[in-house]
Amino acid sequence: MLANVATKNVLDRWKGILIGAGSIGLLLLMGMSVYRNVDLGLYTSMPAAMRSLVGIAEDTDVGGLAYGAIYASYGALTLAALSLSMGSASIAGEERNGTLGLLLGNPKSRTSILVSKATSMVGLTAVGTLVLLAFGLLSPALLNVELGDMHITALAFHMFVISIFHGFLAMAIGAWTGKNGLASGVTAGIMTISFIGVGLFPLIDALKEWARIFPWYYYSNSEPALNGVDWGGIAVLIAAMVVLAVAAVVGVNRRDLRGQTTGVSLIDRLRTHPITKKVADRLAGSARVSHIWIKTLTEHQGLIIVVAYIEFFIMGILIGPTYTFIDEFLLDFADALPEAMLALFGGGDLSTAEGFYQVETFGMMAPIAVMVVTIAIGARALAGEEANRTMGILLANPIKRSKIVYEKTVSMIVGGVIIGFATFAGVALGSVIGGLGMDMGNIAATCLLLTLLGLVFGSFALALSAATGKPRLSIFGSIGIAIVLFVINAFLPFSDSLAGLAKATPFYYYLTGDPLINGMQWGHGAILTGIFVGLIALSVVLFQRRDLRQTG
Amino acid sequence: MTDQIAIRAEGLTKHYGEVEALVDLDLDVRRGEIFGFLGPNGAGKTTMIRTILDEIRPTAGKASILGMDSHQQSVEIRRHIGYVPGDLAMYPNLTGRDTLTYFANLRGGVDWSYIDQLAGRLDADLSKKVGDLSSGNRQKVGLIQAFMNRPDVLIMDEPSSGLDPLVQREFQKMLREVAAEGRAVFLSSHTLSEVQRVADRVGIIRHGRLIAVEAVADLRSKAIRKISVYFDAPVDGAVLEGLPGVRAVTTENDHVTLSFDGQMETLLKVVTQQFHVMDITTQEADLEEIFLTYYRDEEVNV
Numbered sequence: 125m126l127a128n129v130a131t132k133n134v135l136d137r138w139k140g141i142l143i144g145a146g147s148i149g150l151l152l153l154m155g156m157s158v159y160r161n162v163d164l165g166l167y168t169s170m171p172a173a174m175r176s177l178v179g180i181a182e183d184t185d186v187g188g189l190a191y192g193a194i195y196a197s198y199g200a201l202t203l204a205a206l207s208l209s210m211g212s213a214s215i216a217g218e219e220r221n222g223t224l225g226l227l228l229g230n231p232k233s234r235t236s237i238l239v240s241k242a243t244s245m246v247g248l249t250a251v252g253t254l255v256l257l258a259f260g261l262l263s264p265a266l267l268n269v270e271l272g273d274m275h276i277t278a279l280a281f282h283m284f285v286i287s288i289f290h291g292f293l294a295m296a297i298g299a300w301t302g303k304n305g306l307a308s309g310v311t312a313g314i315m316t317i318s319f320i321g322v323g324l325f326p327l328i329d330a331l332k333e334w335a336r337i338f339p340w341y342y343y344s345n346s347e348p349a350l351n352g353v354d355w356g357g358i359a360v361l362i363a364a365m366v367v368l369a370v371a372a373v374v375g376v377n378r379r380d381l382r383g384q385t386t387g388v389s390l391i392d393r394l395r396t397h398p399i400t401k402k403v404a405d406r407l408a409g410s411a412r413v414s415h416i417w418i419k420t421l422t423e424h425q426g427l428i429i430v431v432a433y434i435e436f437f438i439m440g441i442l443i444g445p446t447y448t449f450i451d452e453f454l455l456d457f458a459d460a461l462p463e464a465m466l467a468l469f470g471g472g473d474l475s476t477a478e479g480f481y482q483v484e485t486f487g488m489m490a491p492i493a494v495m496v497v498t499i500a501i502g503a504r505a506l507a508g509e510e511a512n513r514t515m516g517i518l519l520a521n522p523i524k525r526s527k528i529v530y531e532k533t534v535s536m537i538v539g540g541v542i543i544g545f546a547t548f549a550g551v552a553l554g555s556v557i558g559g560l561g562m563d564m565g566n567i568a569a570t571c572l573l574l575t576l577l578g579l580v581f582g583s584f585a586l587a588l589s590a591a592t593g594k595p596r597l598s599i600f601g602s603i604g605i606a607i608v609l610f611v612i613n614a615f616l617p618f619s620d621s622l623a624g625l626a627k628a629t630p631f632y633y634y635l636t637g638d639p640l641i642n643g644m645q646w647g648h649g650a651i652l653t654g655i656f657v658g659l660i661a662l663s664v665v666l667f668q669r670r671d672l673r674q675t676g
Numbered sequence: 677m678t679d680q681i682a683i684r685a686e687g688l689t690k691h692y693g694e695v696e697a698l699v700d701l702d703l704d705v706r707r708g709e710i711f712g713f714l715g716p717n718g719a720g721k722t723t724m725i726r727t728i729l730d731e732i733r734p735t736a737g738k739a740s741i742l743g744m745d746s747h748q749q750s751v752e753i754r755r756h757i758g759y760v761p762g763d764l765a766m767y768p769n770l771t772g773r774d775t776l777t778y779f780a781n782l783r784g785g786v787d788w789s790y791i792d793q794l795a796g797r798l799d800a801d802l803s804k805k806v807g808d809l810s811s812g813n814r815q816k817v818g819l820i821q822a823f824m825n826r827p828d829v830l831i832m833d834e835p836s837s838g839l840d841p842l843v844q845r846e847f848q849k850m851l852r853e854v855a856a857e858g859r860a861v862f863l864s865s866h867t868l869s870e871v872q873r874v875a876d877r878v879g880i881i882r883h884g885r886l887i888a889v890e891a892v893a894d895l896r897s898k899a900i901r902k903i904s905v906y907f908d909a910p911v912d913g914a915v916l917e918g919l920p921g922v923r924a925v926t927t928e929n930d931h932v933t934l935s936f937d938g939q940m941e942t943l944l945k946v947v948t949q950q951f952h953v954m955d956i957t958t959q960e961a962d963l964e965e966i967f968l969t970y971y972r973d974e975e976v977n978v
Contacts (some may be wrong), residue, residue, distance in 0.1 A: 392805075413770065413778035423769075513765035516731055517821070520759035521782040522751050671732035674722075 129227070129240035130247070135211060137248055144206050145252035147604055148199045149259025151611050156190040156263050190350050191260070191279060197319075198607065199256055200283045200343065204315055207249045207291030212307035214241030215372075216298035219382045228489045234376045238299065242369065243293045251341060253284040277347040282358070286343035289361045290315055292368040293339075300375035302382040309430065315340070317438070318488065339364065416518075416531035421538055424501055428539055431493045432546035439485045439493070440550015442626040444558030447480045477560035483550060486635060488610075490574050494543045495606055498582025501539050503598035505532035506663075507589040510673040519672070526664045529590065533660050536582045544575030562640070569644035570635075576652035577634045581606050583659035590667035630655060679743065682707045682829045682860030683728060687737030689883075690723055697723040699884045700737065705862055707828075710855045712871030712892070713864040715881035721864040722762050724881070725833050729759065741829055755783075758822035762833030762864070764815060768807025772817040775806055779821050786824050794820045797846050808838075812838035819847065823854075830854055830861045836870060848874045900937040902959040906930060908952045919946060 213236060218224035227237060257280040264271050290311055298307035318338035322345070325335035334343050342361050346354030394404035414421050421428075506528065509515040519525065548571035555562040585602035592598065613631035616622045626632045633652050637645035683705040687959030690698040696949060698720050705711040715721050726732045728739040730750035739746040741753045766775050772795075780786035795802055800816035801809070809817070815838045822830060830851070836844050849873050851861050865871050870880055880888045900923075913934070921938020936943060947953060 410774075410777055413774050414781055416782070419778060421768075512767075512802065513761070513763065514767060516726070516729075516761040517766065517779075517818070518782075519731060519762070520754060520757065520761075521779060522755040522821075523782055524751050647776065672726070674726070 129232070129237055130244040133210070133214075133241060133244035134248060137244070138251070140209075140596075141206055141248045141252045142255065143600070143604065144202050145255035146259075147608065148194065148202050149256055149263075149362075151198065151608065152190060152194045152259050153263045153266070155194045155615050156267055156269055157609065174430045190263075191274065191276070192612070195256065195260065195279060195283065196344060196349065200286055201315070201319065202607070203249065203252050203256065203283055204287040204290040205312065206252060207245060207287040208294040208311045209290035209308055210245040210248065211294035211305050212298045212311065214238065214245065214295050214298060215376050216302050216304035216307050220304045224381055228381075235373050237378055238295070238372055242292070242295065242372075246288050249284060249287050249291060253280050253287070256280055256283065263496055274349055274501065275352045276349065278351075278353040278464050281353055282343050282348040285361050286340065289339055289365055289368075292365045292372070292559070296368040296372040296375060296614040299372040300379070302379070302530070305426070309427070313430070313434070314595055316434075316489075317490075320438075320484075324446065324484070327444065330449070416528060417534040417538070420501065420505070420532055420535035423504075424497065424535075424539060427500055428497055428542055431497050432542055435490065435493050435543055436546040436550035439489050440547055440552075441557065443481060443484050443552045444477070444551070444556075446484075446555025446558075447477055447560060448558050476641075477555065477558070477562055478566075478638075481554075481562070482635065482638075482640055485547070485551060486570060486574065486640070489575055490547050491631070491634070493547070493609070494540055494574055494578030495581045495603075497539045497543050497598060498536050499585040499602045499606075500534070501536040502582035502585030503589050503602060504595050505536070505586050505589050506667055507593045507595040507598050507673075510593045513674065515672050516674075525668050529586070529660070529664045529667055532586065533583070533663075536586065537579060538583060540575045543578065544571040545573050547574060558566045563643070566640050566643050570639040573634050573639055573649055573652065576649055576656065577630055579656045580630045580652055580659070583656050583663065587659045587663045587666060590651065590663040591670070593670070593673035594607070680707050681705070681740075681743070682709075682825045683711075683739070683741050683831075683862055685724070685728065685737065685739045688724070688727060689736040689737055690720075690732065691735045696829055696884050698727065698734070701881075701884075701886050703879060703886060705829075705860055706748050708853055708855055708858045709876040710861040710863060710874050712875030712878040713862060713881065714866065714868060714871055714878050715864075716866055717906075719881045720884040721881060722833055723884070725762075725831055725864060729754075729757075729831065754925050756828040758825060758827035758830045760815075760818045760822045760832040760835045764818040764836075766806045766814065766817065769805060771805050772802035772809070772820075775817055776802065776821060776824065780824065780886070783825055789799055790826070791820060791824050794823050794850075797850065810838070812840060812843070815839055816843070823850065826859075828859050830859070830863075831834060832862065834866070835863065835866045836865075844870075847909050881918075900935050902933065903943075904931065904954060904957045905947060906955040907932070908954050911951055915950065916943075916946065919943060 169287055215224065215234075218227060228234065257277065260276040260280060263269070293314065294307045294311040297310055298304060301307065318340040321338045322335055322340045325331040325338075325460065335345070342354075342357035346357050348354060394400040397404075411418065413419050450586065506515070509518060518528070548568055551562070551567050551571070554560075555567070581602055584605065585598050588601050590596040609629040610631055613626045613629040616626040626636075630652060633645070633648035637648055639645055681704050683703070684702040685701050687697075688698055688701040690702075701720075701724065713721055713724070717955045723732070727734050728741060728746050730747050730753075733747065742756055744753050746753065765780075770778065776791055780788075780791075794800075795816075798816045798819060800820060801813060802817070804813075806814055806817060815835070819835060822832065822835075836847060839847060847871075851863070854861055855876070861874075863871065863875060875892050877889060877891050878895060879886055880890075907930045909925065911932065913925045913932040916922055916932065916934060917925050919938070919942065921936050922943070923935045923937075925932060925934040
């Protein structure tokens with residue numbers, strides 16, 4: 125399997141692909157079995173724009189609902205995320221690990237390495253697609269669900285194409301810059317905004333046509349599960365991929381390879397300038413390294429700033445005024461929707477501003493945003509230092525292992541609070557600008573619960589990190605658990621007999637009490653805090669017990 | 677005597693599943709000495725160091741540093757030690773000075789004028805980001821980090837990797853000063869020449885087992901020398917073959933070469949009594965070679 129660059133890459137990555145695609149497949153099976161018991165009379169009369177918001181196709185039956193809700197959104201996002209992480213790592217990842225020089229010491233051109241990496245990225249994404257397809261075909265058969273005229277293969281094909289599109293985008297950015305984090309971050313950002321945009325733009329007359337600027341449009345707009353493959357949309361994506369592939373080849377061949385992972389930041393420049401040196405030195409130097417938690421926080425500053433910006437500006441401020449543009453008809457119609465249906469998207473009632481914010485911001489995007497930050501900090505907290513081989517020298521100092529866990533926890537709390545506060549400030553401003561008159565105290569309460577939710581999953585990542593010392597396992601394990609719990613919380617209310625189980629997920633204690641309308645749910649907050657504290661205590665025990673890893 | 681012991685390992689054993697990384701290792705390192713810990717790659721040197729530093733926990737046995745239990749009192753121990761890990765990695769985005777500030781903050785009570793002095797001696801540039809430094813220059817930051825709190829025990833895993841010869845010499849001088857002040861140095865290395873220059877005693881580890889602890893002077897006396905003797909006429913080298921310590925005799929007319937690890941006096945007596953010697957050259961003891969020979973012998977015995 126180590127025969128060449130492509131197969132080695134496959135060897136490195138196949139587990140992640142199988143686990144990612146497999147868990148989405150299992151979710152489909154679960155979702156379909158829950159949907160089986162639901163009365164679907166209402167969905168058939170939903171207006172098209174509303175369906176696009178929630179990702180459900182016209183004339184659908186049980187199968188369409190499950191495919192729309194699980195495959196078309198979570199499935200495609202997951203598969204695309206796996207592709208983009210392979211794409212960004214293809215050149216930039218080897219540079220970060222310092223292995224690209226070694227690789228190029230062999231008689232291989234940069235282009236051939238890039239081609240090998242691209243081949244394995246496409247191949248592995250295809251494997252992931254096949255796994256999803258297998259689940260997609262088997263689930264209805266197992267559950268005796270009648271699918272009618274559903275095009276599962278077409279949906280899978282669309283998912284495959286949109287996924288490798290993001291893989292090529294990340295590869296091109298990585299090839300030009302050599303920065304793995306930048307490549308995956310920017311691509312994930314584009315993917316997220318494009319996903320949101322395709323859901324949101326069709327709701328507003330003036331923006332309808334503009335939805336075409338998003339890559340996601342060419343994946344989802346034609347509703348492949350219902351209408352089969354949309355070759356026009358696929359052609360647009362393939363053309364874009366060809367351009368990106370060429371750009372990647374040009375990019376990797378024209379620049380100097382990066383020897384190390386450091387870049388020159390603004391603060392570095394300020395430190396060398398005589399006028400700003402003193403202040404900048406304090407900020408970047410002595411202040412940054414004064415405590416473990418501050419240093420940890422500065423390591424994640426880029427991520428925190430970007431996520432806080434998205435939460436504040438896009439998910440916060442922009443959503444408010446957008447609400448005032450939404451079709452009156454939609455709002456009237458939304459009144460008639462059953463709660464169980466909207467529960468899937470955060471339980472918002474679209475006829476109110478609070479409900480709209482709940483669907484658009486708090487339902488899915490805000491939890492993702494805060495969890496991206498807390499899980500990143502938690503997962504890398506201990507395992508990151510071990511993978512970077514700095515834990516040994518850190519622990520050569522007279523500090524207890526528990527102190528490191530606590531300090532890392534503090535940085536996670538601060539990170540989560542920053543995202544919570546950015547969301548609060550954005551939503552509050554959005555409400556004021558849009559004249560929506562939402563209750564500030566309730567927004568604050570929701571953001572507090574949001575932060576606590578993030579900390580629960582961040583501390584879960586920390587516990588995994590403490591138990592295993594493996595950063596990737598900690599990150600993907602936490603994300604996997606979060607997706608599963610999110611979907612359980614969203615689906616189980618559909619089934620009378622299983623609804624109680626939703627209480628077993630942290631998500632239940634976040635929005636179920638409608639804090640945007642009812643204010644702070646102290647009991648729920650206490651439960652989330654309790655889980656968080658418990659997981660931190662567990663992390664301390666786990667970390668103290670085991671041998672430190674020497675390498676990642 | 678216990679208070680003279682800097683590091684003590686008693687029956688220290690570490691298994692990774694089936695792999696025996698350390699086996700029943702007993703060892704004392706005294707204050708005021710530089711102890712060289714020698715072994716080929718993968719012999720268990722780093723495992724030993726990581727165990728006594730409580731990074732990993734022994735399967736059996738125990739260790740103490742300055743009389744304190746390596747696990748129970750690990751935090752207190754680390755107040756008194758300086759440590760350079762093998763394959764040193766630090767935070768690439770921090771400058772050398774930031775890095776040292778960070779560790780100084782964690783440690784407390786570090787004297788900056790001493791850090792500047794150390795940086796001067798090692799010719800270290802502390803203003804650059806660690807990630808932008810060459811491995812040797814990065815190593816200097818790691819060394820300063822270990823020396824800066826004037827530790828009672830210095831534990832160093834392959835510390836001079838990447839250092840140029842001039843800096844190596846200064847570093848060795850610094851080690852000798854530490855020992856002269858009654859502090860202890862535990863120096864792991866796979867290069868004998870380095871250990872030979874600074875260490876008072878060496879421990880030799882192989883396959884996780886400590887196979888010998890010797891004073892460097894004694895080890896040197898085991899030295900195999902390559903000796904060439906030139907005579908005024910062709911001789912038969914065979915007469916030398918039976919002598920204790922003589923091996924691999926080759927004769928070429930009036931010129932005999934041999935390997936020798938016995939008493940030089942005995943050899944000279946025999947040679948000068950029987951022949952007329954014109955010249956003798958002996959190659960300086962190649963510890964590297966002795967070490968390998970010695971090792972091979974030990975391996976047979978183990």
